[in-house]
Amino acid sequence: MNKRAKKGTLKKVLRYIRRYSFFVGLSVLLAAASVAATLYIPILTGDAVDHIIGPGNVDFAAIFSILVRIGIIIGLAALAQWVMSLINNRITYRVVRDIRNEAFRKLQKLPLSYIDSHPAGEVVSRVIADVDQFADGLLMGFTQLFTGVITILGTLGFMFSVNITITLVVLLVTPVSLVVAAFIAKSTYNMFRLQSQVRGEQTGFVEETVGNGKVVQAFGQERRTMDRFNEINERLRACSLRAIFFSSITNPSTRFVNSLVYTGVGIVGALSVVGGGLSVGQLTCFLSYANQYTKPFNEISGVVTELQNALACAARVFGLIEQEPQVPDVPHALELADASGAVRIDDVFFSYKPGQRLIEDFSLDVKPGQRVALVGPTGCGKTTVINLLMRFYDVTSGSIGVDGTDIRDITRKSLRRNYGMVLQDTWLKNGTVRENIAYSSPKATLEEVVEAAKAAHAHSFITRMPRGYDTVIGEDLGGLSQGQKQLLCIARVMLSLPPMLILDEATSSIDTRTEIRIQKAFAKMMKGRTSFIVAHRLSTIRDADVILVMRDGHIIEQGSHHELLEQGGFYAELYNSQFAAT
Incomplete structure (x- = not known):
């Protein structure tokens, strides 16, 4: 994906985040409070070091007072971080909820041509797996990005207040970290995007294979199916390894830069102490700041890598959300x-x-x-x-x-x-027998459901089920034969009895004896109703x-x-x- 498209995806993500701008602002304030408290501790530590003048000459009262203040500050920082984590979780999962809801709403509005031309597993992967990946990256961004940026800015401010020369040494090495982070971000985005695409293809293939396992085995295609899966898996492995390789060099690279910063501060600071321009306590404070300053670069580089993955996944989800819906009603x-x-x-x-x-x-x-x-x-x-x-x-x-x-x-x-439809391909939702028959007439009474089932010759096998009409079934639960599923679909239409009927191979999976009974029921049902009948068995028409x-x-x-x-x-x-x- 080009830079413009990537920027466009980021803008779309920010549009969802903007709905929770109050919580985002509160998170930033808490991050600032936590960082300020954390950065104040090295100053107190430096003061404590300066109160240790030499053997037998230690100001224990002052040190104890400093330790108490450090303890209070650590407690406040921990509380701020805990509340910030709660808020970040709230923002992240509300944003994810909004995106997933919008994606599912769009599925209800998409034209049938889109559903027919995209594997079900690939669509499911976008709504479930890609949104989950996006959530992980977004949560890490909220958790570490704000804190990291504020830590860098706050550390520089504290260091400038102590010694300008050493702070300039730190700033001279900083661009190296920025260059490393930019290189990794540029290299990983397209790789994570490709990884998401191949993962979606794999999900679609697995869904197709599992859903049609009997057909695969009946035609002896296990080996061929396995070869196809291995081929997709190998492509996923290859693109995942490339993405993981570039993302994994983040930590070693930034640690190297951190070591350069720490070394520069140590050398220049030691020379300043020898020259009398800096106390030992101030050098301790600076070394602590150097460590605090460089640590966020590690975290931010990791966040940038995760954000690349998150943006790649978000782009696929937005690709679904932004599909042209079916032509609306005039x-x-x-x-x-x-x-x-x-x-x-x-x-x-x-x-x-x-x-x-x-x-x-x-x-x-x-x-x-x-x-x-x-x-x-x-x-x-x-x-x-x-x-x-x-x-x-x-x-x-x-x-x-x-x-x-x-x-x-x-x-x-x-x-x-105004149409009642019975297709050759049956569909039952996860729910009770009664709920499936009453799918188009949710307010139907049990007596009406039973009458419809009797008319469809489904009542006898339903009463033999463990809980009768309250037995929980589903399309893929395997407890019903194809013919029984079709009878339930026929009962569904028998219950609603609309003025027009469409019967597309409606009795294709039913035995001849039951078919004769169903045809009689259909004849009664079709009386006075416009009916369109698609049939291969010409005896039925x-x-x-x-x-x-x-x-x-x-x-x-x-x-x-x-x-x-x-x-x-x-x-x-x-x-x-x-x-x-x-």
């Missing part, structure tokens, strides 16, 4: 309530990628209550039509209307509320009012089951190929 968009189910598609063109043809010149007029079946070979555009009806994607040109209104003039929420036969994004045949068979076209060919043996 001003004064219509709230669709209890649609009659009249759907009109006029001259629709659509493609997922520019230049890649898919849906072309597609038109359809569906009357309320009609059952429309979409059939055709894989990739002909059946599921794409469903995506357009639900407005998961907007048409490239043409229009889709419901009850005479273009769906782009209807709020997405109200449009989708014989009773459809209209069957659309699609190929390459076009409707090539249209009619009832018997009409299409009599035409002897592509549909008849598909049907006969499925039932040739019967």
Whole structure:
């Protein structure tokens, strides 16, 4: 990432921090108080040394008084540091909370095209792992950066007040530390950014592999999967080692500079003591300050390294937050309530990628209550039509209307509320059976949930579960078969009963006997409701009012089951190929 982009990321981080400017100011004041107290101790120590004149000539009363003052100051400094740590933690985790909340809110607003084109694990890595890395760097920055900078400035002030010549020696060596820190910061940022990218790729691959472990084993791809993981792991190792190498030279480099400063102060200070320009106590004070002065450079260099990592991770998170959201609803968009189910598609063109043809010149007029079946070979555009009806994607040109209104003039929420959808790919959230069935109708009573489950022929297996409708399940908990999951999804639609239905291979994972029962339940449910049915098994759509036969994004045949068979076209060919043996 170039310097301008890096600066832009820092500005975005500061925008979040600015919300807590009061706490930041309080943290700075406490850091100043802690540093002032810490820097005052060497002066008292020097005074104590000067009260030790020689053997048998020690002012114990004065030394005791100084020790008491040192003890009080140490206590105050410790208290200031403790309160400062509490405040820094509060700032850091509130900033992280705000960023993570905004990232998750953006996920709800992103167009489906972004979700489809990015691995789930990579997106999760941005919201979880990258934000955690950012939090670590930010916390270290608050904890050590303020204190370090104030310590450097405060030490210089105290040293100037004691002896200008020795302080100038310290200042002459200081630029070396700055050059070292700048070099390390420049070298590590891009390396940590690359490390974050590869880590996200690794997270995505692991999530994909674990989620589809059965498929990997069924096709004997364990070795190939392991090789792929090793390749990603090796790239992560290589970029991590480069990042760690440059960050690890921070401490030795700054320690070398510290030694130069300490040596310079020792030599010049010793000569001043011999010449009578400095007391032994003042030299002790200066040596302590030299150590105090150089120590923050170690810490700040380490902080700078961590901040590079934090900024690299923040850039990836902001990359998600700043993605273009889906096209918002138009001003004064219509709230669709209890649609009659009249759907009109006029001259629709659509493609997922520019230049890649898919849906072309597609038109359809569906009357309320009609059952429309979409059939055709894989990739002909059946599921794409469903995506357009639900407005998961907007048409490239043409229009889709419901009850005479273009769906782009209807709020997405109200449009989708009028559709009930059962897909081939099931989805269940972590929760009870009842919560999953009532997902679209949270206020439904238990009796209503049970009736919906009975209608979907799911009640019998639910009652055999350990806690019945209160049994906790989830998409990946493995306690349910694919068919049982699909029955729960069907029950979900049975409960809400919206005016329009979309059934995309809704019974693909259900045994034949149960499918016959479900088809009867569907027939009852679809009565009076506009229904769009996507099916590969043509036996499930014989009773459809209209069957659309699609190929390459076009409707090539249209009619009832018997009409299409009599035409002897592509549909008849598909049907006969499925039932040739019967």
